[in-house]
Structure formats: C-alpha cells, structure tokens
Amino acid sequence: MSKPRKPKGRPISGWLILDKPVDFGSTEAVSKIKWLFKAQKAGHAGTLDPLASGMLPIALGDATKTVPYVMDGRKIYEFTVTWGEERASDDLEGEITATSDTRPSEEDIRALLPKYTGVIQQVPPQFSAIKISGERAYDLAREGETVEIPSREVEIFRLTLLACPDADTAHFEVECGKGTYVRALARDFGRELGCYGHISGLRRSFVAPFAEETMVPLADLVALEEIEDADERLAALDALLIDTAEALSSLPHLVINDDQAHRLKMGNPILVRGRDAPIAETEAYATARGKLIAIGEIGQGEFRPKRVFV
Structure with a gap:
C-alpha cells in the first residue's frame, strides 16, 4: 500500500492582507503569495476585479478554514462613475452598449442615494461569477449571450457622494454587505439618472475585520525576494502575517x-x-x-x- 503523498510547501497558517494593484487578478495574486511564502495551500476572501485595487485578504494554510467568516464581513469601496456611457461589463473593460449627452447635477445624484441605502434588490452584472444553469455568467457573456440574471437582496449600510470633479465623473464611497456588486450600482445610477454610467475606478479599503493599515503592497513583498538567505526571507514574510483567529473576531x-x-x-x-x-x-x-x-x-x-x- 502506497504512503499518502506529503503536501508540498510549508505548513504555515495566517492571513496576508494584500494591497492588490490594478491589472493583477485575484487568482494570480493568490498564486504569487502562495509561491512567495512556500505555503502548502492558499485562498482569498472576496474576488477583486483586475481593474480594481485595494484589500484582498489571502488565507494561508489552516486559515483557509476561516475564509467564509471574512467573506461574510462588511466591505468598504471608493469608486468613480463616469457618466454618458453604459458598458457591457459595467466597467472600462466592456464595449460601449449605450450613450447619452445628458449629465446629472450634484443635487440629482444626492437625491438618488437614499433609494440605494438599506436592503435593496440588485441585478448582478452580465460579466459576473453568478451561475446560470450551471455556467458562470461571465462565460456566457464572453460567448455573446445575454442572460436573464435574477435580482437578489443586498445590503448597503452607507453610501456617500465624495465629490463631483467635473460634469462627467462622480466619486463615491460605499459600505456594503456580502454579494454587492459596485459595478451594478454604477449601472443603475446611470439608468435612473437618464445618463448611463460605468465604473472607471474602484478601490476596496476595508474587509471586516481587517483594518486598512494592515494592507501590504505587492511591491513590498516582491522586494523581499532580493533577500538571498531563504530563512531570513521567509522570516521577513512571516512577520507580515496576521493570526488566523483574527478572522473570527465577530x-x-x-x-x-x-x-x-x-x-x-x-x-x-x-x-x-x-x-x-x-x-x-x-x-x-x-x-x-x-x-x-x-x-x-x-x-x-x-x-x-x-x-x-x-
């Protein structure tokens, strides 16, 4: 009888709170962190789109057992909506599907926000990970299919207009619950204001229970690769980990x-x-x-x- 195969990597456990850069996918980020730490296993709590930056909590080792508790936590995003265009993906990646010369006033935008605060119904974007008849919506969308995605309840705890730097853009901050699509907020704002809109900037600054100051930029981690001594390099990386139990503070x-x-x-x-x-x-x-x-x-x-x- 053959012996069970020994897992590759170190049996290290803990949370690394990555400050993910733009144009870097969540799965790619997990692979990079797992390789840097020489960890046996890794996973993330809440996908960030490649065009989004900010907090991506990554669990190593036994900490992966606590991922669901972080997934359920509140999140805070800062985002920019550009008016005048609706896009297939509800962000800069998608092709333009509708345009308008209308632009909303600051007063109109502020008057709209209470309607999107509290428990609301939201239809996820066509390009999302929602499963439709066993297939991911984004896979169907890439094949050119338009599918009916049912609305679902999400909770918005706080929604603030931060600034309107010009007629074409508005900056917001939202504190929301699990399953909220910020891209869908931009789409729905634009439709209701009669001007169309899409996300042109998105940053996640908080995922409960991890504070913003716990984030580690990817560049700082990559810089540690220059340490030639492997034990010293791994010790420097391990010092950045947050204890697994911190994910369970609620x-x-x-x-x-x-x-x-x-x-x-x-x-x-x-x-x-x-x-x-x-x-x-x-x-x-x-x-x-x-x-x-x-x-x-x-x-x-x-x-x-x-x-x-x-």
Missing part, C-alpha cells in the same frame, strides 16, 4: 486550557462552565495559549468542535 471566544485543547483536537466536546460562560451559540471559537484550536457550537453546557486547527 464570534464568541472561549479561552481553554491544554487538556481541553487536546480533547478538542481529538474531536471530542468539552464542558463549558462558569458564571460568564455562554449558554448557547451556534458558532464560537476556542483558543489555548493564544492559538486557535477549534470553531464549534455551544449548547447544553458543552462546546462541540466543528473545525479543528493543527
């Missing part, structure tokens, strides 16, 4: 001892006692000696592990 937290940690690692529940102990939680996480041990459920006086971390 969940209840249990601090446990070594014996309890051992039981959880074996897949067994532990007792939850004490006056301040949670009574029931669908999800919580446990740490021992500052290290993440497990994500689990609390009920009937027990913490039952669902995901265990090495």
Whole structure:
C-alpha cells in the first residue's frame, strides 16, 4: 500500500492582507503569495476585479478554514462613475452598449442615494461569477449571450457622494454587505439618472475585520525576494502575517486550557462552565495559549468542535 503523498510547501497558517494593484487578478495574486511564502495551500476572501485595487485578504494554510467568516464581513469601496456611457461589463473593460449627452447635477445624484441605502434588490452584472444553469455568467457573456440574471437582496449600510470633479465623473464611497456588486450600482445610477454610467475606478479599503493599515503592497513583498538567505526571507514574510483567529473576531471566544485543547483536537466536546460562560451559540471559537484550536457550537453546557486547527 502506497504512503499518502506529503503536501508540498510549508505548513504555515495566517492571513496576508494584500494591497492588490490594478491589472493583477485575484487568482494570480493568490498564486504569487502562495509561491512567495512556500505555503502548502492558499485562498482569498472576496474576488477583486483586475481593474480594481485595494484589500484582498489571502488565507494561508489552516486559515483557509476561516475564509467564509471574512467573506461574510462588511466591505468598504471608493469608486468613480463616469457618466454618458453604459458598458457591457459595467466597467472600462466592456464595449460601449449605450450613450447619452445628458449629465446629472450634484443635487440629482444626492437625491438618488437614499433609494440605494438599506436592503435593496440588485441585478448582478452580465460579466459576473453568478451561475446560470450551471455556467458562470461571465462565460456566457464572453460567448455573446445575454442572460436573464435574477435580482437578489443586498445590503448597503452607507453610501456617500465624495465629490463631483467635473460634469462627467462622480466619486463615491460605499459600505456594503456580502454579494454587492459596485459595478451594478454604477449601472443603475446611470439608468435612473437618464445618463448611463460605468465604473472607471474602484478601490476596496476595508474587509471586516481587517483594518486598512494592515494592507501590504505587492511591491513590498516582491522586494523581499532580493533577500538571498531563504530563512531570513521567509522570516521577513512571516512577520507580515496576521493570526488566523483574527478572522473570527465577530464570534464568541472561549479561552481553554491544554487538556481541553487536546480533547478538542481529538474531536471530542468539552464542558463549558462558569458564571460568564455562554449558554448557547451556534458558532464560537476556542483558543489555548493564544492559538486557535477549534470553531464549534455551544449548547447544553458543552462546546462541540466543528473545525479543528493543527
């Protein structure tokens, strides 16, 4: 019987909060970071289009188990809408599909924003990762098909007009929930204002729970390749990682001892006692000696592990 193949790379875990440059795809960014860190596995929390820049949280190793918790977090974008043209992709990449000589006033734009704040219905762009009959919408769009994409609920917590530098452009900031397409906001603004519009600039500055100041520019990471000593180079990279547990800061937290940690690692529940102990939680996480041990459920006086971390 053959032995199981040993995974390639280092068993390193943590989050790298990349400041992704324009014209660099999210999948390409993950591959680059995985190679730089010599990590066994990597993944990202929330795709950024190649034309967008900003925060792309990348999980390494066991941190990939916490990706869904970051995907669900709030996000903040700054974006620029150019009026007068609607495009197939709702950004600069797509071909022009409609034009208008009309331009909105600042007052008209401000009057529109309350309608797009709160829980709204949004139709994703034709060029999106939404699946239609098992196929990605962007694949169908590239083949020239126009498909009916159903609207869905998204939540806009805050939408601000930052500036109108000229008649053709407007700068905005939006704080939104999971699944919101900023490109679709630009498209819908333009249609409602009777002037058409598309995204001409997009930057993500925040993905909960990671702050803007935690971002690391790709150029800074690439510069570390010049360090000739491999151990020194990897140590410099590792120093930029954020602990895996930081992705779970929105969940209840249990601090446990070594014996309890051992039981959880074996897949067994532990007792939850004490006056301040949670009574029931669908999800919580446990740490021992500052290290993440497990994500689990609390009920009937027990913490039952669902995901265990090495």
